Amino acid sequence: MAPWLTWADLSLRRKGLFVVAIPVIAISLWFVVLILAARQGREAQQSRAHSLQVTSELEQALRHMVDAQSAISAFLVGRNTDWLAPYREAHAALPARITRLKGLVADDSVQLDGVSRLARDWAEWESAAARLIETPAAVGPAMTGPLSALLDKMQRLRGTIDAMQRREQDLLAERNRALIAATRRFAWFALGSLVIGLLGAFAGSWVYSKGVVRRIETVRRNADRLLTSEPFEPVPGRDEVGRLATQFEQAAAMLRERTAELEAFTYSVSHDLRAPLRHVAGFGELLRQRAGDQLDSESRRYIATIAASAERMGKLIDDLLALSRVGRAEIQRVRVSLPKVLEPVIDEQRAAASGRDLQFRIGDLPDVMGDPSLIRLALTNLVANAIKYTRPRAVATIEIGARTLPGDQVEVSVTDNGVGFDMSYVDRLFGVFQRLHRVDEFEGTGIGLAIVKRVAMRHGGSVRASGDLGRGATFSVSFPSAEVRG
Amino acid sequence: MMTLIRRIVIVEDDPHDLELTIAALAQNRLANEVVALRDGVEALDYLYQRGNHALRHGGDPAIVLLDLKLPKIDGLGVLRALKGDERMKHIPIVMLTSSREERDLIESYRLGVNAYVVKPVDFASFIDAVKQIGSFWAVINQVPPGPAAPGTYD
Structure with missing residues (x-):
């Protein structure tokens, strides 16, 4: 890319890419943030479940231990081996629980130490308890020493479990705090990228509209200026729009020449x-x-x-x-009342054909859009023609009517009872210098209908003729309707 | 009663057109003296009494019949010069031309022409047009008193 290349010089495709890139990047960023936040939330949930599991395992272990201690105490008083059932249960269940706990806290060395201490202290407590059970019945002070030692061990076990539970709770609280902070961070991040995306989209469409749409509008206005011969507005840039404008200007210059x-x-x-x-x-x-x-x-x-x-x-x-003037004239577009245009035309033509019996029948004529003087010129030619070609008739009847065509066009028809024409010549009627009659029969230069056709074309309309030799003819010209339906 | 008869000035480069115009004026039996000038520079020299016309008898003409297409300075140039001059702007100027072009018509009126007449092809119509121009501007129309050509008293 050359260094002097400006935004207006970039091709439309590149402009489009730039404009789309900003919001696309921002929205992708927003999406990534959303995924990360979801993942962190899931991790937080998992670690919470994990903590609860550890706490629950510890709770269960403690219950076994306390039950075992109660069982030993009761046994020592009553010497009933049935009462040792909770002790045996604990003996059977605790190794598995300790193994599970080891697995659960494997990632935390402090808790792992706690579990090892628990296993060791439990083993010590169990061997001390086993010795007490095997010792022959002894009551009173003789029992106090070993029993209180056993209770001390139990106390230590309880302390270890309490410490482990506290730690697990602290960890959970810490994780919660981290999760809240992360959520807040993600929310800001998401909001930021959303705002950037929206701003980017707005800025992009503004820049695009300024850089492309406005210049296309300028080209369009220049096209209008071509018709009114005003000077062109310059269109900057060397992209497709700029090249279009340049080519259009060249074509227009040639046309003007x-x-x-x-x-x-x-x-x-x-x-x-x-x-x-x-x-x-x-x-x-x-x-x-x-x-x-x-x-x-x-x-x-x-x-x-x-x-x-x-x-x-x-x-x-x-x-x-x-x-030639009809072709070159600057054309007005105003609402034209056909009866108002027609009235002086008929008066004028009547005066020119004094001594003739002319019967005009004029139907409903809607308003049209166009150039009043050109429309008058076309109608003058049609009426003059009708008067001319009815000359052999004692009474000339000339009907002028209108109907609305599809495409919001109004077709004005002039029908006469004159000499008519052979339909096989219909294509020649609207040509320049085309005549179907000898000059000594009907005077004229053969340009009248060509003028009518050119007036119609300048208005985006058309002409039509139908006739019957010896019976009369109908000539129609269409103009844009003033009542444009939606 | 003594009537002051001012001259009719024709500025026309085409000798045939000049002859026809003079013939048309003659057929209308106007008493005015007719002066024919062949280009824009000569027309201005005559009206300002300078150059070859420095020694002409004084007085402004009743009417100047001016063609559009003239050598050296064209009709619009002569019109612009005369209508832009306080001293000359009262002299009636009639464009007598072949051009039916709207821009010529509009430009002539913008510059202050008094009338614009398209020469008809048909000679009878031409005679009629010249007759009407002559009788209106040289006989009917009144101009403010000014220096008139001496020796043309009736």
Whole structure:
């Protein structure tokens, strides 16, 4: 990695890894802490159970010993061998208990010493007890010495057991304290890693949003600026987003260059092509004025044809420029009331076709979203067409209606009872300079429907035509509906 | 009654267009003297009475018919110079051009043009347009009193 590589330059995948890494590490840490805490808890439980076992074993051993001592004392008074049963029981049970205790405290040398002392003292006590049992009956002071020695031994055994139990309890208490401390430590640790994980996740998503999403938003805004010809906002970084923005800018620059070329071309068409045409018409007219009287009718017809041709070419240029303007115009998107747009259009067209019997039937027209002047241009062309191609009819009926199409589009249809057309030519209708009639039948440049189509396309809509030769035609254009359903 | 008749100035580089405009003015029988200028620099020299036109008879024209595309300084340049000058800004200027381009129209009005006329291809319409321009600006329209060309009293 080059040293000047900044965050914005990292590829999206690396950025994603970085962003995900922080919370993943923190959460893994949290998980490890949880496992360790669980293990320590289990160990604490085990050691507690162990301590209880040791204490209980010691308790049992002590009971045997005390019972044995009582048995000896009773026997010495009563000389009944039956009474020695607890003594014999203790004799039988204690070696096993001592062995078990040795096993239980094997890891603690102090307790192990205690067990050894216990075993030794018990053996001493037993041999002393055995001697007393075998000694012939003697009562009174003669017995006092050996018996008190036996009791002393028992006292020592009891002391050893007490010490061992105390130690076991101390150990247990110490382990409990350690467990509480460890639990507290683990809790802090878990809380810490959880907080780090959450903060990491928040910080990561913030950084990602700043570094990636915002720049993508900038690219999107730049795309809008392309349509309105505003300057672009710079997009920093050399990752995928940066490269996308750069490529987009290059494509946009090329597009702008082409558009500028096209504009220069149409400008030159508008200005330079019209001038010689005006001269042809103008000097033709001057010629007619100057020499018209002296020319024969054929020559005058030639001059009239020159003038008419020049005018027609002027009209073609004007229509082509109008078509080009529809393609270049900055398009508004506002709510447009179709009846309001249509009313002046119909008045205008009626005035232009004075003397004709025109019957307009206008249905319900919903509002659409779009550019009022372009929509007006499209409707003007459709209405003018309907009026033109109904000329052979005594009464022209022109119906204008609308229906909502799927995809929130409103289709406006203009239906006439005019000359119609053969459906096999339907594909040619919306092309530039396409005509289905001879110029001397119906005048026109063949651009009107191309303009309608381009207006529809600028709005994301479409055009449609259907007709029946001799019976009339329907032309439809669609615009986005103003009532967008969710 | 004595009427002061100011000149009509046409700034046009295309000789055919110039001839047609003069013919159209002639057909309308306007009494005004017509001055033809062929480029932007000459137009400014004439109006400011300098260079080749330093010795011309004084007085501001009734109207300047200005083409957009002109050699040296184009129509918008001439318009900018005249409308930006307190001394000249009252002179009516009508753009008489082939351009229907919206940006030309908008820029001309931004600079303070008095009217913008697209030359019609059809000669009858052209004559009609020139007639209306001439009769309105050179006859009907009133301008504040200023130096007028001497010797053009009726």
